[in-house]
Amino acid sequence: xELRLVDLSLPIYDRMPxxxxxxxxxxxxxxxxxxxxxxxxxxVLCSHLGTHLDAPYHFLxxxxxxxxxxxxxxxxxxxxxxxxxxxxxxxxxxxDLYPYEEAIASCRRIILxxxxxxxxxxxxxxxxxxxxxxxxxxxxxxxxxxxLALDMPSTHVSEDxxxxxxxxxxxxxxxxxxxxxxLDRLRGAQVVLMALPLAIEGCDGSPCRVVAIDGxxxxxxASLNALALEDENxxxxxxx
Ligand SMILES: [Zn+2]
Numbered sequence: 001x002e003l004r005l006v007d008l009s010l011p012i013y014d015r016m017p018x019x020x021x022x023x024x025x026x027x028x029x030x031x032x033x034x035x036x037x038x039x040x041x042x043x044v045l046c047s048h049l050g051t052h053l054d055a056p057y058h059f060l061x062x063x064x065x066x067x068x069x070x071x072x073x074x075x076x077x078x079x080x081x082x083x084x085x086x087x088x089x090x091x092x093x094x095x096d097l098y099p100y101e102e103a104i105a106s107c108r109r110i111i112l113x114x115x116x117x118x119x120x121x122x123x124x125x126x127x128x129x130x131x132x133x134x135x136x137x138x139x140x141x142x143x144x145x146x147x148l149a150l151d152m153p154s155t156h157v158s159e160d161x162x163x164x165x166x167x168x169x170x171x172x173x174x175x176x177x178x179x180x181x182x183l184d185r186l187r188g189a190q191v192v193l194m195a196l197p198l199a200i201e202g203c204d205g206s207p208c209r210v211v212a213i214d215g216x217x218x219x220x221x222a223s224l225n226a227l228a229l230e231d232e233n234x235x236x237x238x239x240x
Contacts, residue, residue: 003220010117016050024044027041045090049207051180051209053208054176056169057210058164065203066203066205068163076108076193077190077221078191078193079106080111080186083112084115092112093133101208103189104140107221109145109147109149114129141174148176150178151180153179177195191214
């Protein structure tokens with residue numbers, strides 16, 4: 001059985017564009033007080049730069065922060081929904097998802113492929129992308145999804161707050177992945193998605209390296225949906 005690893009992440013670079021209200025990206029060689037015998041860079045990155053994850057705290061002041069997420073939501077089978085016919089600001093409605101209902105209900109993770117990433121760094125990428133409607137969010141939540149991944153920078157152009165609050169709200173706590181790249185390289189209708197954020201304490205989101213395993217992933221996906229958590233008493237930060 002041939003399995004392929006596909007990188008779905010936008011490259012991160014100095015002055016990489018982000019929303020106008022967000023911090024400007026800067027990746028610069030670190031100039032210390034003395035010459036160092038190694039290379040070192042300083043990174044100034046928005047928590048929602050490029051391919052990234054939204055934690056509930058992004059829109060809900062008492063929501064989970066990115067370091068507290070259940071990472072099992074970020075790793076597992078995902079249904080790939082082809083919406084490549086959607087144009088600028090065009091609505092994504094429940095009807096668009098009906099043909100994928102069985103796969104969505106079993107995977108509980110959804111990748112929406114619109115092809116909008118082809119416009120990255122050109123006009124309109126942040127302002128004119130297709131729009132996941134509130135009705136589509138409700139429909140997905142009724143299928144008990146745990147993760148929604150998009151190749152657009154956000155869910156909606158004018159109703160981003162409403163749609164984010166639905167998905168990130170305390171009843172759902174969906175892991176939202178935005179800014180994916182190159183979903184046309186996935187061949188399977190289902191893949192294994194892996195999208196892990198940095199463990200930044202108290203943060204609302206994080207850039208992610210996102211990959212998919214493509215191929216015959218049915219048994220692998222089923223195993224991953226039954227993952228247990230490690231001993232909750234373990235403390236990765238060690239004694240302080
Ligand atoms: Zn975001």
